[in-house]
Amino acid sequence: xxxxxxxxxxxxxxxxxxxxxxxxxxxxxxxxxxxxxxxxxxxxxxxxxxxxxxxxxxxxxxxxxxxxxxxxxxxxxxxxxxxxxxxxxxxxxxxxxxxxxxxxxxxxxxxxxxxxxxxxxxxxxxxxxxxxxxxxxxxxxxxxxxxxxxxxxxxxxxxxxxxxxxxxxxxxxxxxxxxxxxxxxxxxxxxxxxxxxxxxxxxxxxxxxxxxxxxxxxxxxxxxxxxxxxxxxxxxxxxxxxxxxxxxxxxxxxxxxxxxxxxxxxxxxxxxxxxxxxxxxxxxxxxxxxxxxxxxxxxxxxxxxxxxxxxxxxxxxxxxxxxxxxxxxxxxxxxxxxxxxxxxxxx
Amino acid sequence: xxxxxxxxxxxxxxxxxxxxxxxxxxxxxxxxxxxxxxxxxxxxxxxxxxxxxxxxxxxxxxxxxxxxxxxxxxxxxxxxxxxxxxxxxxxxxxxxxxxxxxxxxxxxxxxxxxxxxxxxxxxxxxxxxxxxxxxxxxxxxxxxxxxxxxxxxxxxxxxxxxxxxxxxxxxxxxxxxxxxxxxxxxxxxxxxxxxxxxxxxxxxxxxxxxxxxxxxxxxxxxxxxxxxxxxxxxxxxxxxxxxxxxxxxxxxxxxxxxxxxxxxxxxxxxxxxxxxxxxxxxxxxxxxxxxxxxxxxxxxxxxxxxxxxxxxxxxxxxxxxxxxxxxxxxxxxxxxxxxxxxxxxxx
DNA sequence: CTGAAAGCGCTTACAG
DNA sequence: CTGAAAGCGCTTACAG
Numbered sequence: 001x002x003x004x005x006x007x008x009x010x011x012x013x014x015x016x017x018x019x020x021x022x023x024x025x026x027x028x029x030x031x032x033x034x035x036x037x038x039x040x041x042x043x044x045x046x047x048x049x050x051x052x053x054x055x056x057x058x059x060x061x062x063x064x065x066x067x068x069x070x071x072x073x074x075x076x077x078x079x080x081x082x083x084x085x086x087x088x089x090x091x092x093x094x095x096x097x098x099x100x101x102x103x104x105x106x107x108x109x110x111x112x113x114x115x116x117x118x119x120x121x122x123x124x125x126x127x128x129x130x131x132x133x134x135x136x137x138x139x140x141x142x143x144x145x146x147x148x149x150x151x152x153x154x155x156x157x158x159x160x161x162x163x164x165x166x167x168x169x170x171x172x173x174x175x176x177x178x179x180x181x182x183x184x185x186x187x188x189x190x191x192x193x194x195x196x197x198x199x200x201x202x203x204x205x206x207x208x209x210x211x212x213x214x215x216x217x218x219x220x221x222x223x224x225x226x227x228x229x230x231x232x233x234x235x236x237x238x239x240x241x242x243x244x245x246x247x248x249x250x251x252x253x254x255x256x257x258x259x260x261x262x263x264x265x266x267x268x269x270x271x272x273x274x275x276x277x278x279x280x281x282x283x284x285x286x287x288x289x290x291x292x293x294x295x296x297x298x299x300x301x302x303x304x305x306x307x308x309x310x311x312x313x314x315x316x317x318x319x320x321x322x323x324x325x326x327x328x329x330x331x332x333x334x335x336x337x338x339x340x341x342x343x344x345x346x347x
Numbered sequence: 348x349x350x351x352x353x354x355x356x357x358x359x360x361x362x363x364x365x366x367x368x369x370x371x372x373x374x375x376x377x378x379x380x381x382x383x384x385x386x387x388x389x390x391x392x393x394x395x396x397x398x399x400x401x402x403x404x405x406x407x408x409x410x411x412x413x414x415x416x417x418x419x420x421x422x423x424x425x426x427x428x429x430x431x432x433x434x435x436x437x438x439x440x441x442x443x444x445x446x447x448x449x450x451x452x453x454x455x456x457x458x459x460x461x462x463x464x465x466x467x468x469x470x471x472x473x474x475x476x477x478x479x480x481x482x483x484x485x486x487x488x489x490x491x492x493x494x495x496x497x498x499x500x501x502x503x504x505x506x507x508x509x510x511x512x513x514x515x516x517x518x519x520x521x522x523x524x525x526x527x528x529x530x531x532x533x534x535x536x537x538x539x540x541x542x543x544x545x546x547x548x549x550x551x552x553x554x555x556x557x558x559x560x561x562x563x564x565x566x567x568x569x570x571x572x573x574x575x576x577x578x579x580x581x582x583x584x585x586x587x588x589x590x591x592x593x594x595x596x597x598x599x600x601x602x603x604x605x606x607x608x609x610x611x612x613x614x615x616x617x618x619x620x621x622x623x624x625x626x627x628x629x630x631x632x633x634x635x636x637x638x639x640x641x642x643x644x645x646x647x648x649x650x651x652x653x654x655x656x657x658x659x660x661x662x663x664x665x666x667x668x669x670x671x672x673x674x675x676x677x678x679x680x681x682x683x684x685x686x687x688x689x690x691x692x693x694x
Numbered sequence: 695c696t697g698a699a700a701g702c703g704c705t706t707a708c709a710g
Numbered sequence: 711c712t713g714a715a716a717g718c719g720c721t722t723a724c725a726g
Contacts, residue, residue, distance in 0.1 A: 361703085363702095363703060363704085364703065364704065364705095365703085375704085375705095376706080379705060379706085380705090380706090383705085385706090409703080409704070410702085410704065411704095412702085412704085413702070413703035413704035413705085414703080414704055414705075415704090416702090416703080416704070416705090417703080417704040417705040417706080418704075418705055419705095
C-alpha cells in the first residue's frame with residue numbers, strides 16, 4: 001500500500017491537469033484556463049489561488065506534447081547556426097536562448113554548414129511540430145532553404161544576414177560598423193586603408209566589405225583595397241600576406257573578424273611590419289580576448305547578444321500573427337580603442 | 348475548388364499518418380509499425396515499399412507531440428552548459444548534437460551558470476515531456492540539482508565532470524592529460540613546474556589540479572606549486588602574477604585552460620619573463636588559436652567532440668533501459684608541441 | 695462565465 | 711501477424 005501522503009498522481013507518476021483540478025476542487029477546463037491565463041476567465045480570487053497552489057503543491061508541469069497536439073503550438077523555437085564554436089554565433093545563441101526562456105519558449109539549436117544535407121531537414125522541425133518557428137543564422141539568400149521556408153509557410157526570421165525583400169531580416173548596423181572603423185582610422189590621419197574580408201558567399205562578411213568600400217568612397221579616399229580569406233586565423237594570415245604583396249603603401253587595416261585579425265597579426269609580424277607603428281589594425285567584433293593580444297587590438301564592439309534577443313522577439317511577433325518586418329538592432333557599433341591603432345600624419 | 352492534384356491532407360495542411368495509410372492502401376496500425384520499424388511486422392516487401400513511398404510522396408513527418416503523448420517519449424535530449432561562449436562547451440555541444448541527430452533525437456541546449464535559478468528548472472524539461480533525458484555539463488557534485496535529478500528519477504549523465512558514486516559520469520582522462528603535460532616538461536629537463544588552476548568548485552578544473560599534483564609526486568618533484576584564478580584571460584593573468592610573486596624559481600607552467608594561458612602570456616610578459624627562454628608554458632586543451640599566439644603555444648589536445656558523442660551514447664543507453672555506468676573517452680590526451688616549451692638543463 | 699465533450703495525431707495492448 | 715479501438719494529456723469550440 002502506498003503511503004497516504006503520496007503526492008503522485010495515479011498514472012505512472014505523471015501529474016496531470018486532472019490531478020490539479022481535483023485537488024483544487026474545480027474542473028479541468030477551469031484549471032487549464034486559469035493556469036494559462038486565458039482571456040475571459042473570471043473565477044474568484046480564492047479559487048484562482050487554490051488552483052495555482054494545487055499546481056505548485058503537486059509540482060505540475062503541463063505535458064508539452066499534449067499541449068502541442070491540442071493547441072497546435074510547440075512553445076519551442078529552433079536556432080540554426082553554421083558553427084557552434086564560432087564565438088559570434090555562441091553570443092547570438094545566448095541572447096536568443098535567454099529571451100526565449102523569458103517568454104516561456106524552449107530553444108533548440110541546430111548546427112550545420114550552409115548547403116549541408118542536414119540543412120534541408122530544418123523545415124521538418126516545424127512540420128513535425130517540434131518547434132513553432134526558425135531563427136536562421138546559417139543561410140545565404142540563394143540557399144534552397146530560403147525558398148523552401150517561404151513555400152512551406154514556415155515562420156522564420158534571418159539572423160545576422162539579410163535576404164533582400166524577405167521582410168524577415170534581423171541585423172545589426174554593419175554598414176555603420178565599417179563606417180565607424182574607417183572614420184576612426186581617418187581621424188588618426190590614415191589615408192590608405194585596406195580591408196581583410198571574409199568569403200563573399202557569407203552575407204555578413206559581404207556586408208562589412210560593402211560598408212567598407214562605401215565608407216572609403218564617402219571619405220574621399222582614392223582606393224579601398226581588399227583581400228579575402230576564410231574566417232579562421234589561417235585565413236586571416238594568408239589574406240594579409242596576399243594583401244601586402246600587392247598594396248605596400250597601406251598604413252591601416254580593417255579586418256572582418258577577430259579570428260582573422262589574430263592571423264593578420266601573425267602575418268604582419270612575418271612581414272616585419274610593426275603594429276601600430278607601421279600598420280594600424282582595427283577588427284570587427286570585440287571579445288575579452290582582444291585585450292590580451294599583442295598588441296591589444298582596437299575593435300568595433302557589436303551587440304550580438306541583443307541581436308539574438310531581437311531575433312527571438314521578431315519571430316515571436318510573427319507567431320502572434322503580426323506582420324513580419326526587417327529590424328535593425330538599435331545599439332550603435334562602438335570603437336573600443338586599444339593599442340593596435342596610432343596616429344599617422346605623414347601623408 | 349482546390350486543384351485535383353493537391354497533395355495536402357484535409358486537416359489544416361498537416362499530413363497525418365492516416366493520409367499515408369490511405370494512399371498506401373493499408374491501415375494506420377500497419378503504416379505506423381512499418382514507419383517505425385517495429386519488431387514483429389511482416390508485411391510483403393511490396394506493401395512496405397508502398398508505405399514508405401506514400402510517406403515520401405506526401406512529405407510525411409510524424410507529429411512529435413502526438414508521438415510523445417502516445418509513446419511516452421519525446422525523442423529529444425537536453426544539454427546543459429554553464430557558458431555557451433566557452434569553446435570547451437561549444438565543442439562538447441557539437442559532438443552531442445551530431446550524435447543525437449544521427450540517432451534521430453533533437454538536442455536542446457540550456458545555458459545557465461551553476462546554482463542559477465534556471466538550473467532548478469532543468470528537471471522540468473523532462474517532467475513536461477519536452478526531452479527524455481539530460482546531459483549535464485553544468486553542475487558540481489554538491490549542487491542541489493544532482494540530488495533532485497536522482498530523486499525525481501530523471502534519466503541523466505554528467506558530462507566532463509564526475510559525481511562520485513553516481514555511475515553516470517562521462518569524462519576524459521584528465522589525470523592522464525596532466526601527467527602528459529608534466530612528463531613532457533620533465534623530459535625537457537624541467538624540475539620546477541607550477542600550475543595555474545581554475546576555481547576549485549569547477550570539477551574538471553579540480554581534476555586537472557589533482558592530476559598535476561599526483562604527476563609531480565610520482566615524478567619525484569619536490570613541490571607542485573599552484574595558483575588559482577577564474578577561467579578567463581584576466582583570471583589567468585592575475586593568477587600568474589600572484590604565482591610568480593611567491594615562486595620565483597619555477598621554469599615551467601602548466602595552465603588549466605587555453606583562455607587562462609593567453610592571460611598568463613601577458614602576465615609573464617609584464618614580469619619580463621620570456622617564453623620559452625625563461626619559462627616554458629603548456630596549456631590544457633588545444634584550439635587553432637593556440638598556433639597563432641606569441642609564441643605559439645604547446646598544448647594538450649583533448650577529445651571534446653568525442654566527449655559529447657560519448658555522453659549522448661551513454662544517455663541513450665540509459666533510455667534503452669540498460670544500466671548506467673561511468674565511461675571515460677578512450678582517446679588519449681596528446682601533446683601538441685609548438686614554441687612555448689624548450690629544454691632546460693640548468694638544474 | 696463555465697462544464698461536458700470532442701478532438702489534436704499518434705502508438706500499442708488486445709482480441710481476433 | 712493484423713485491425714479496430716482505446717488512450718496518451720491537453721485545449722477549446724459549443725451548448726447551456
